[in-house]
Amino acid sequence: MATTTAAQRREQARIEYDAFLKSCPTNQLLDRISDKWVSLVVSALAPGPMRYSDLGRRIAGVSPKMLTQTLRSLERDGLLTRTVTPSVPVRVDYELTALGQNLALLLTAVKDWAETHFDEVHRSRAAYDAGNPDD
């Protein structure tokens, strides 16, 4: 019976471990906000409310699918509100909640960091690549 014990133990460990990971709130939430589109959307909405197509134009490179998907998840997480105005052409506004504004401060800081230190990173990259040309 020793033939299956190792595999079984590993499987068992994997299951328990998986449950542990799913129960770890930080990991979950961190994974959610560590998303490219999340950063961009939240940063874009930081100054004030914006319409769907305005967001699409401002963010540049986002597909309708990703934009909607990101907005939905942010709405679900209570980071922004979605307001539908049933005019002749429908109008939908998105606005950060207090919680969202809170997060925006952090993400904007990260964005600023990226802008500020990009040249350093870029130089470091070039130096690294010069050392390992065949990577």
Next chain:
Amino acid sequence: MATTTAAQRREQARIEYDAFLKSCPTNQLLDRISDKWVSLVVSALAPGPMRYSDLGRRIAGVSPKMLTQTLRSLERDGLLTRTVTPSVPVRVDYELTALGQNLALLLTAVKDWAETHFDEVHRSRAAYDAGNPDD
């Protein structure tokens, strides 16, 4: 010749646009640091240097592949240094650079935010899901 113009124009626009995106430093770098493993590794290394296997144990859930991959990209970007000590069993230490420490402050703040506000987010999620059970 109008038959191909539309497609060609779209293709052309896509190429130009792609070049624009690739030339946009912020987007690039933001995408890089908006990574789950990057946050975790940088946070883990914030207090001080750590060995490869210590990182693997501390981060919990990272595969050797992802850990190495993340460490390599961070080293390439000049956010950490890799020091090999050729002992009998090889020993490799990873340590944040000044730039890495700098980023660590921000990412740790984000991590703390996630821990602090998780319950709010979780409640919001439950409420949202209650309203749209068949999503």
Next chain:
DNA sequence: CGGAATCCGAACGGATACTG
């Protein structure tokens, strides 16, 4: 110990087309 290489399923994400 600290990786590198490979395989492979799952998920991400873009393009397109259609709806209300």
Next chain:
DNA sequence: CAGTATCCGTTCGGATTCCG
């Protein structure tokens, strides 16, 4: 205008195996 639905290539990332 503000999406939704589908297709489909690309990437992510875990498991496994092997090397110095």
